[in-house]
Amino acid sequence: MKSDLENDLKKLFSRDQLLTSLEERLCYSYDATNRSFLPDAIVFPHSTEDVVKLMRYAYQHKIPVIPRGAGTGYTGGSLPVKGGIVVTFEQMTKVLHLDKEKKYAVVEPGLVTQQFADYVAKFGLFYPPDPASLKTSTLGGNVVECSGGLKGRKYGVTKNYVIGLEIVLSDGQIIRTGVLSARGRSAFGGNGQNDNSYDLEALLIGSEGTLGLLTKIAFRLLDKVKYEQTVLATFDKMEDAAFVVAAITASGIIPSVLEFIDGDTLTCVLEYINLDNIEKSEAVLLIEVDGNDKEEVRKEFEEVLKICKEKRAKNLQYAETKAEKDKLWTIRRSISASLLRIAPTKVNEDICVPASKLPLMVKNIQQLSQKHQVRINTFGHAGDGNLHVTFMCDFRNKEQMERVEAAVDELFDLTLKLGGTLSGEHGIGITKAKFLEDEVGKSGIELMRKIKSAFDPEHIINPGKMFS
Numbered sequence: 001m002k003s004d005l006e007n008d009l010k011k012l013f014s015r016d017q018l019l020t021s022l023e024e025r026l027c028y029s030y031d032a033t034n035r036s037f038l039p040d041a042i043v044f045p046h047s048t049e050d051v052v053k054l055m056r057y058a059y060q061h062k063i064p065v066i067p068r069g070a071g072t073g074y075t076g077g078s079l080p081v082k083g084g085i086v087v088t089f090e091q092m093t094k095v096l097h098l099d100k101e102k103k104y105a106v107v108e109p110g111l112v113t114q115q116f117a118d119y120v121a122k123f124g125l126f127y128p129p130d131p132a133s134l135k136t137s138t139l140g141g142n143v144v145e146c147s148g149g150l151k152g153r154k155y156g157v158t159k160n161y162v163i164g165l166e167i168v169l170s171d172g173q174i175i176r177t178g179v180l181s182a183r184g185r186s187a188f189g190g191n192g193q194n195d196n197s198y199d200l201e202a203l204l205i206g207s208e209g210t211l212g213l214l215t216k217i218a219f220r221l222l223d224k225v226k227y228e229q230t231v232l233a234t235f236d237k238m239e240d241a242a243f244v245v246a247a248i249t250a251s252g253i254i255p256s257v258l259e260f261i262d263g264d265t266l267t268c269v270l271e272y273i274n275l276d277n278i279e280k281s282e283a284v285l286l287i288e289v290d291g292n293d294k295e296e297v298r299k300e301f302e303e304v305l306k307i308c309k310e311k312r313a314k315n316l317q318y319a320e321t322k323a324e325k326d327k328l329w330t331i332r333r334s335i336s337a338s339l340l341r342i343a344p345t346k347v348n349e350d351i352c353v354p355a356s357k358l359p360l361m362v363k364n365i366q367q368l369s370q371k372h373q374v375r376i377n378t379f380g381h382a383g384d385g386n387l388h389v390t391f392m393c394d395f396r397n398k399e400q401m402e403r404v405e406a407a408v409d410e411l412f413d414l415t416l417k418l419g420g421t422l423s424g425e426h427g428i429g430i431t432k433a434k435f436l437e438d439e440v441g442k443s444g445i446e447l448m449r450k451i452k453s454a455f456d457p458e459h460i461i462n463p464g465k466m467f468s
């Protein structure tokens with residue numbers, strides 16, 4: 001690292017806000033992709049003012065700045081691919097405001113998702129977005145990746161709950177939207193939106209940290225749901241489980257959870273954690289129906305069970321108590337950790353297709369595995385067509401990685417042919433950048449480049465991502 005950068009940053013920030021040694025920088029050089037790029041320094045802002053100070057300095061000297069939450073991303077969004085300064089928000093974790101009557105909260109970006117959900121639950125409120133990484137991922141990361149979660153089919157994804165943002169631009173200017181703007185605060189009536197101007201939030205949410213640095217986020221909240229019923233359905237064929245998803249979607253019932261797990265993944269989980277009375281099968285669906293009308297929840301749950309039985313469910317295991325429900329949820333929450341035990345490299349793609357196309361997609365994934373002789377574990381939020389197609393491999397085996405790459409290419413091609421999208425929630429980052437034009441076209445890429453340049457004319461914020 002250049003000594004003048006280190007000296008300059010020492011003048012701007014206190015000792016506890018700055019890391020510069022090689023060992024410290026290595027700790028912030030990688031994310032869940034297991035790819036590594038060494039930053040020149042790490043800064044821990046304590047406030048919006050700290051971020052402004054940093055961005056003014058970086059803009060003046062044209063130094064890359066890379067925002068980072070918890071590093072749980074699967075597409076390299078927080079990697080310093082061109083060096084520069086990593087800005088980690090792990091010391092900005094406060095709930096700044098909670099309005100129980102208007103049902104919204106203002107938070108700092110480093111707050112962990114599970115901690116926020118638990119906090120608002122104490123007041124009888126509900127924050128639905130729940131990515132599998134919710135115990136470690138941060139709300140700022142969720143916003144810039146537009147994370148979904150297990151409850152996405154019924155309750156939507158992160159963008160459906162953002163009602164205001166404070167963001168610092170590349171030159172240190174601050175913009176505020178929704179309830180965080182002066183007009184939004186005075187006019188808030190449930191959504192905080194300003195309808196007679198450009199929807200800046202729509203641009204910033206899902207922008208993967210390439211347009212600015214989030215410093216405050218306002219989320220709308222819901223009332224806590226009163227009634228839930230949960231079942232684990234097992235199947236002898238993966239396609240039968242996929243047909244159940246399509247049938248439930250066609251019926252008009254919207255479960256709060258509709259998760260698909262293939263048999264190999266289930267076996268990995270059961271070998272990783274001790275769960276009595278959970279039998280192995282070729283596929284399982286974790287299904288939950290919820291609501292505030294007890295009778296309506298009961299009727300919908302019975303209809304779901306009827307569909308499962310009609311589509312050849314082998315066994316239905318009900319969760320009668322909270323402990324039983326937690327056990328079923330543990331299966332889904334343990335997948336990522338259990339898979340890490342079977343191969344050193346996990347290439348996790350999160351394609352999304354219409355629910356009616358799931359049976360065909362599942363069948364083709366099996367064929368891809370056989371064709372390329374690659375182990376593929378499939379699971380995900382099947383209720384909204386989002387499958388995590390996970391290639392288990394070893395990055396040190398060049399020939400195997402070439403087969404994985406060929407299989408991923410075919411997977412993406414099939415996804416687009418089925419009317420799907422390349423990413424349901426993980427984003428584009430660096431791992432999918434070369435495929436983005438296939439989905440949005442050359443004109444779409446050019447428009448994105450122009451938007452990037454308007455927000456960040458020197459291209460110093462998270463460079464090398466999405467469409468490099």
